[in-house]
Amino acid sequence: MRVSEFFYDLPEELIAQEPLQDRKQSRLMVVDRKTGEIEHRIFKDIxxxxxxxxxxxxxxxxxxxxxLLGEKEDTGGKIEFVLLKNTGGDIWEVILKPGRRAKPGSRFVFGNGELKAEIIDVVEEGNRLVRFEYEGVFEQILDRVGIMPLPPYITKKLEDxxxxxxxxxxxxxxxxxxxxxxxxxxxxxxxxxEKGIEIAYVTLHVGLGTFRPVKVENILEHKMHSEYYNLKExxxxxxxxxRKNGGKIIAVGTTSCRVIETIxxxxxxxxxxxxxxxIFIYPGYNFKVVDKLITNFHLPESTLLMLVSALAGRDTIMKAxxxxVNEKYRFFSFGDAMFIK
Incomplete structure (x- = not known):
């Protein structure tokens, strides 16, 4: 199966740059995966x-x-870190720009020295393992010096x-x-x-691999990033x-879907x-747990678009x-929603 089979034309003005004032007033496209029928609703109608x-x-x-925006300790050269995952203690895997300045042993400072970091290794895809140094509670320092890592296609500043x-x-x-x-x-x-619908929670810490493009034409050659998950008893x-009582499992988002399909x-x-x-879910995958899915509209040729195509069928999804696009829905993170039933 080719990546190009999941391409669609998206006018740039349909990429939502900010969230709606009222969360539940987003538009909702309802797709019947058995018949292909499409309805246009408002999210509160879910x-x-x-x-x-x-x-x-x-x-x-x-x-x-x-x-994190900082500088090299000895030269003052500017650096940007994005934290990907905590690998234990104060050691994190990070993406950084510019990478050539970050050889093992290189040291960086953030927030007027409140947070420091030393590169300890170069890992897969040029990411780095770094050890952070600080006094106090890491999460509190991060809240003070860190910036919310909005997706690259959102260029407008998020006020809240x-x-x-x-x-x-x-x-x-x-x-x-x-x-x-x-x-x-x-x-x-x-x-x-109140309607008698059970709500269950999973935890999956979403990595920036979510936005990483598929760089191979044959999707079977694509290697997924790994993400930490937890499901409590x-x-x-x-x-x-x-499931035992005949109810349906509705995953909210591809992340929830990936957790319960993994387990x-x-x-x-x-x-x-x-x-x-x-886990990489693409057309041909046999869903074991998920019956229905609430999701947003995803990037062309992305693994997330492949996942929703696996549930509803590629032709149905591409038509939807x-x-x-024709109905001018808002796309991506701050955009409108789709319900696959």
Whole structure:
């Protein structure tokens, strides 16, 4: 299967640069994966498509201000770090620019010396392992000196950092938001619970590999980035019991989908666990747990577009995307939503 089969033309003006004032007022395209029928609704209408006894699976990760602007300790040369993942203690894997200044042993300072870093190794794809030095609590220092790492296609400054967080975000660790969840408000989630729909949480810390282009023409040759996940026993039981009782599992976002598809056995049963996943879902994949999916509109030729095509069928998805362009939907992280039922 070729990457070019997942290309579509997107006018630049349809890339959403800022979130809507009211999260739940985003548009919602509803796609029936059996018939290909498309409906145009508002996101708050999602409750009409969820039934008593179903289970909504949300990713409760929280984005950290992972972008650090600093300078080389000895020369004052400018540097930019983006934190990818914590590999243990104060050691992080980072993307940095410009990379040529960052050989092992190189030292950098951030926030007037409040945070320092030393390069200890060069790893895959030119990323670096760095050891941070500081006094106090790392997360508090990061909140002071770090910047929210918005996707590269968003060029407008975000005035309110919380708009790049879901209302249920809890566990810090992501370099990007699980954006399908940005449409939910606390009130909408309460109404969903009142209707008798179970809500379960998984944690997957989203890495910047989410935005990394597929550089090979044959998608089978693409290597996925790995991301840390966790599923607790209470939430695991909710999902398993829903399946046992005949309810549907609705993943909110490709991240939630990837977690439960990673964990599910051949019968779709889950066990509480944590670990790293590099699962790559593309057309031909047999879904074990997920029945339906709430998602945003994804970049052309991206692994996320391949995942939604695996659930609904490539032809159905490409038709839906072309209709979304014609109907002037808002695309990507701050854009509108799709429900695949």
């Amino acid at each position: 409750i009409e498509y969820l039934n008593t006894g179903d289970c909504l699976v949300l990713n409760d990760t929280r984005v950290i201000p992972a972008r 950092k919380e708009r790049y967080q879901t209302v249920y975000s809890k566990h810090k660790g992501s370099a990007a938001a699980p954006t399908a969840g940005l449409h939910f408000t606390t009130e909408l989630l309460e109404k969903i619970k 209470e939430d695991c039981n909710k999902i398993n019991n829903t 599910g056995d051949e019968f779709g049963a889950l066990k509480p666990q944590s670990g790293w996943t590099d 995307y072309n209709e979304a």
